[in-house]
Amino acid sequence: MNLVANYDWSLVWEHRSELLHGMLTALEVAAVALVISTAVGLLLALARMGKAPLSWLAVIYINVFRGVPALVSVIWVYFGLSLIVGISFSVFQAGVIALVLLYSAFIAEIYRSALGAIPRGQREAGLALGIHPVPVFARVILPQATKIAIPNIGSMFIGMVKDTSTFTVIGLLEVVRVTQNLNSTTFQPFVLYTAAAALYVVAAFGIDLLFRTIEKLLATPPSGRVARAFSRRRRKRLEAVMLRLESASGRT
């Protein structure tokens, strides 16, 4: 119990708003990066499954960026890419771009295996109904593939949040940066970094819960309270349809 007595835990409460703000920044960067990498990852997966020169480019991209660490990526983007492209990125933008470069590669592989898991008969049934290949993909294949991909994408999101910790080097005011600043004035690294770790754990927990709710929402048949609320609306609409049908035919 020396652990509790000899350290100044009140520091954490005192600086709670700065620490939480840091977490919020980390979550914002990761969330924006998640949305963009999911879109880019899907395009990469489609390119990978496509024809000759495009598929090679996709393979090269995926294999290169799966191997680059987040720290290297963010420094390269902030100092290097901005020179190449000629635009000076803000630290937030650089962070997002760095995450997107890396995680779109991972998500591309997730989608590739998810798309491969859809039975061929699904596409055939869609085409056999005379539906154009694009809506067959958008309305039949993609929803099913996304359902398969969602748990893995959730894990990726947790990884993104953790990777934001390396963005302190470019000055992004996220959790680690805040902790470093506080530490330089209070000299209580154990307390502060324990608090930082706890913040990440809570965030990971929350994200896990969020994605599990999303999975339950998308499950068919629907399970869980939120999903059942949606299905109540669906059933009401169906009852309206059946009522119209019965009134039209005049029979029950």
Add this chain to the structure above:
Amino acid sequence: MRTPLPTMNEPRPTASPALEHSAARPEQVVQLEGIRKSFGKNEVLHGVDLSVHQGEHVVIFGPSGSGKSTLLRTINLLEEPDAGSVRVFGVEYGPGLRKGGPRGSAMELRRQVGMVFQQFNLFPHLTALGNVALALRTTKHMRRNEAEDRAARALKQVGLLRWAAHYPAELSGGQQQRVAIARALSLDPKVMLFDEPTSALDPELVGEVLGAMRSLAESGMTMVIVTHELNFAREIGDYMVFMDHGLIAESGPRGFLDRCENPRTQQFIAAVL
């Protein structure tokens, strides 16, 4: 059995029983000529001819690997033949002809020809109603309410209206296949293709699907059915085709199952019935 016996075809009746009173011969709805198809180095169809007339029920049967499913799938171009002519409602869709080439035409063909699969292939993320309404919304661009009304009507036709809000995972195999039939019928096709529709079903569920097919047949739909259910074939089939090793070994009109001459055909029928 590399060299098959010459095709023994009984002459087709000039009119199917349903059209006894028409003076003219019923029009040829589907005409396949010289269909060849290979998968890699394996030639599955060695030049097959088949024609289907308006209102006719054609049953194709035979051992596995004989090419019957492949032949059926040529009719709606799910398999593109390497050679030969695929003519449906007078329009040519076969290889080499510019008219049938681009994707658009295949889509037009599939809106007139419906298909029911052995594995049902219902869309698991949509309800039964959603499954049936999807094609109406995407191809006919119907508004959601109108599409759902039409879908509900189609489900009522197969007796599954009360299951409209259920997902395929909540339905039995027989119910799923009946939803699949309703889905294929939702676009009002003029020809219906059935690829071993009951082969994946428990024996006790086969009857309900055959019942749905029977009422469809009685309503005058042109049907091409690949099946092992030879008793059912005997009941509704107007023209029977026995395929073996990528060729039509023998074929004939009603009563063919009892009158066939090819020993291979007799052997197969004896084993199945």
